[in-house]
Amino acid sequence: MEQITIIGSGNMARSIAVRMISARHSVQILGRNGEKTRELVEFLGAGAQGGGEGAVVEGGIVFLAVPFAEAKKSVIFYGDALAGRVVVDICNPVDLATFDSLVTPVGTSAAEEIALHTTADAFVVKAFNTCFAKPLELGSVARVPLDVFIAGDSEQAKLKVSSVVAASGLRPIDVGPLRRARDLEAMMLLVMALQVSPAHENFNWDTSLNLLP
Amino acid sequence: MEQITIIGSGNMARSIAVRMISARHSVQILGRNGEKTRELVEFLGAGAQGGGEGAVVEGGIVFLAVPFAEAKKSVIFYGDALAGRVVVDICNPVDLATFDSLVTPVGTSAAEEIALHTTADAFVVKAFNTCFAKPLELGSVARVPLDVFIAGDSEQAKLKVSSVVAASGLRPIDVGPLRRARDLEAMMLLVMALQVSPAHENFNWDTSLNLLP
Numbered sequence: 165m166e167q168i169t170i171i172g173s174g175n176m177a178r179s180i181a182v183r184m185i186s187a188r189h190s191v192q193i194l195g196r197n198g199e200k201t202r203e204l205v206e207f208l209g210a211g212a213q214g215g216g217e218g219a220v221v222e223g224g225i226v227f228l229a230v231p232f233a234e235a236k237k238s239v240i241f242y243g244d245a246l247a248g249r250v251v252v253d254i255c256n257p258v259d260l261a262t263f264d265s266l267v268t269p270v271g272t273s274a275a276e277e278i279a280l281h282t283t284a285d286a287f288v289v290k291a292f293n294t295c296f297a298k299p300l301e302l303g304s305v306a307r308v309p310l311d312v313f314i315a316g317d318s319e320q321a322k323l324k325v326s327s328v329v330a331a332s333g334l335r336p337i338d339v340g341p342l343r344r345a346r347d348l349e350a351m352m353l354l355v356m357a358l359q360v361s362p363a364h365e366n367f368n369w370d371t372s373l374n375l376l377p
Numbered sequence: 378m379e380q381i382t383i384i385g386s387g388n389m390a391r392s393i394a395v396r397m398i399s400a401r402h403s404v405q406i407l408g409r410n411g412e413k414t415r416e417l418v419e420f421l422g423a424g425a426q427g428g429g430e431g432a433v434v435e436g437g438i439v440f441l442a443v444p445f446a447e448a449k450k451s452v453i454f455y456g457d458a459l460a461g462r463v464v465v466d467i468c469n470p471v472d473l474a475t476f477d478s479l480v481t482p483v484g485t486s487a488a489e490e491i492a493l494h495t496t497a498d499a500f501v502v503k504a505f506n507t508c509f510a511k512p513l514e515l516g517s518v519a520r521v522p523l524d525v526f527i528a529g530d531s532e533q534a535k536l537k538v539s540s541v542v543a544a545s546g547l548r549p550i551d552v553g554p555l556r557r558a559r560d561l562e563a564m565m566l567l568v569m570a571l572q573v574s575p576a577h578e579n580f581n582w583d584t585s586l587n588l589l590p
Binding site for chain 1: 477483484518519521526550551552553557559560561563564566567568570571574576577580584585586587588589590
């Protein structure tokens with residue numbers, strides 16, 4: 165059993181928490197919004213506890229379940245409190261005004277940018293950015309478990325994330341070094357643009373990007 | 378019924394040809410290698426005919442089933458013979474020495490580079506780069522038809538490609554303008570790196586990148 169911390173109290177925080185609790189991990193929700201945090205902890209029930217921003221980080225794995233700009237601020241805010249921990253960036257740095265570009269410069273990734281702002285003693289991993297909240301909460305789409313693509317420069321950190329992912333009924337796929345996050349984020353720009361496109365009325369944030377079989 | 382031209386006589390040429398013939402389209406194989414071209418045409422049987430480099434291009438849709446560098450040379454070589462046609466770039470400009478980067482500069486794509494070299498009267502479309510030859514020849518993986526992600530700046534050209542893709546038992550997904558090829562090519566760098574990685578002994582060029590359901 166792992167102790168998991170999730171920074172954020174939105175849809176992705178909820179879905180990751182549901183998956184982790186399904187595998188009997190303990191989940192700590194650290195939300196800035198006290199009311200949403202309390203509601204989420206109540207929804208999650210046994211296995212979950214809440215805390216405000218600045219509470220003691222208890223998880224060996226810390227999910228940044230917040231948008232890119234917030235994620236950067238969070239790793240700066242928590243600073244050394246993240247030392248020795250696995251920090252999981254799940255974000256998609258998509259320009260939400262256009263769904264036509266990323267807000268990160270070409271040649272890098274949100275994950276690498278976040279890693280630059282994270283204490284050097286932490287282990288930054290990219291994961292779950294290809295998962296949308298609704299299918300993730302269910303764990304599967306069309307009876308196929310969701311694929312979780314995992315990129316990072318620490319083999320041990322990736323093994324830790326892979327282990328909780330597999331235990332929660334999903335399929336972890338180690339895709340290599342953290343710079344592979346560039347490719348994952350690029351692809352999700354395309355996939356997210358499909359979800360908002362009126363031309364694709366069947367894609368409504370309920371799809372899953374999978375490598376079959 | 379469409380007349381399809383395929384430039385190339387390798388595995389991808391074969392798989393695309395098999396799919397197209399399954400939908401009763403006529404296929405013209407234009408290969409540089411006379412023997413391979415003859416063998417492929419013989420394998421394909423009725424519905425296929427061969428030609429050497431420089432033969433009259435008969436297809437309204439022309440697949441560039443050759444590597445990136447060759448594809449660029451081909452569109453230059455065929456020049457105005459491609460005018461008015463839909464030219465489909467299927468390539469992945471992956472550095473095959475490392476499987477760690479693309480050979481194209483950041484901020485563009487092989488598709489856009491190829492379009493720059495193609496007569497302005499042709500319509501360049503990116504498609505099939507996420508399909509590997511073996512699953513493509515079969516048409517499905519784990520009973521799920523392959524997704525064919527289609528990017529291009531001409532709606533009519535994309536409709537034409539979508540139509541032959543659907544008729545051949547695959548699922549066409551229009552992913553937007555040609556610049557979305559950047560995202561498709563980035564993701565396939567990652568997916569191809571998985572196929573060659575000894576850590577993933579179950580991924581052997583037989584996977585399919587799908588958006589479920």
